[in-house]
Amino acid sequence: MQTDGPAPDRTPASRRSGGFSRRSFLKGASIAAVGGPAGAAATAGGAILTDAPRDTGTIPAGQLREIALRVNGVERRVAVETRTTLLDALRDGLDLTGTKKVCDRGACGACTVLVDGQPTNSCLMLAHDAVGREITTIEGLASDAALHPVQQAFVEHDALQCGFCTPGFVMSAVACLGKHGKPSPATLRHELAGNICRCGTYGRIFAAVQDAAGRAGR
């Protein structure tokens, strides 16, 4: 999605400039928790160990390690444990909170991101397994000038109520249009079948995506 240069940092200024947000507090608190007696030796006095080489060797339990994830075209470093999911790394580690956590079990689609272009439940993928892959989140779709056509169509069709399912639906729709161009209604339903909207805005969502597909083709 990015054309040139590094992507703009979309972190709100209040969080960037040492502002104390709820999230940065939680993040600090969780690092402190694993830096306690059990993790102290392993993390060498609280310092975070850097990258194990990808794909070889053993990564110990209960240790924070810094890994590099390519997110929205930019390499980002984030400290994770072996058990950290990609979803938690994005939300709690990188402050990319557009991707939502609802069921945490692959059963709702709110956490959908693209991994190498494929729609993926980030709640069921280990962050370590995302190293070396191209990750696109909802924050990576718009350019500074304009929303992504699918986002624009969601706005125009008023395709949301509470909006909690929306980022996941938009990511699945982007993947679907990438694969099928102009999907038939049946194909669209099949490709969006991994997302649930509790508010029941399905009709408008399908209309928005169909509309976005039409525009992309013009």
Place this chain on the structure above:
Amino acid sequence: MNPFELRNPDSVAAASGAAGPARVFKAAGIDLLDRLKERIDDPDALVNLLPLGAELGGIGRSDDGTIRLGALVTLQQIADSDALAAPGLRALREACGEAATPQVRSRATLGGNLLQRNRCWYFRSAAFQCAHDGKGDRCLAWHGENRYHAIFGVVDCLRVHPSNAAPPLMVLGAEVEVQRGEARRRQPIAALFPDSPAAATAEHTLGADDVLIAVHLPAAAARGGSAYRESREKQSFDWATTAAAVHLGVEGGRITSASICLGAVAPNPWPVDDAQSLVGEAPSRELFEQLARRVFRRATPTEQNRYKVEVGQAILVDALLAAAGL
């Protein structure tokens, strides 16, 4: 999830050597992470198979027509594969293309799909102890909530086999290739599924250090027609409530070979021996309905899953008609 060590082996032999009772293989981790989050499993280490894509990935077709599906091939890759375009292999493509959701299919591996653990809600909850998880003394579904449970082959536990990929691979005569240490072996896929008494606590016959390498399809599988049909409560997302995979040879208006395997109705994928009675007959709806009635007459439903007897017949007839091109 409790903390665990993550091992990234650099060969299949190293992966096999690294595994053990408390050190389990992880492919995409979709089933495994679910079990860890629910705390029904608590291994010390995960042995990551994803770095072994060179050995365990890929769909390959040999000159003699046999096909090799690497254990790390995803359900979506199978659904979209040109190498599996023959009508005889359609059941496999359909089963993988209908499983779960796009987000699951894009990562879920063939090996993990075959070896995923069952979905019985008593087994899947740390709040319950049942005989199958080895922590209790009986099957709780017998006198509990059993609407998704088995109607065939029940010995000790009412669970059903959840895999979409297994029934079509059974009717296609697939073999699985397994490696332990440096040694490889091949066996019919049916040998992957345990009989009583092993079935009381196990859902497959692999040892803790056995790596599933690949699934092989014989050249004959591509010939003839095949189809997979399933019922479920929603049109998407959920595991099947009943499923049927069918492979038929038809020549000169007569059925020359027939193979049927049901899914989601028994603790293992459930082959239907009666399929042989179709050979020599002319395919028709009446013929298929008679067979379906005979097959499901032997079902032993429990209190809440009688619907599977009716629905399962309809699904089987649909699959037979589609495989016969009717």
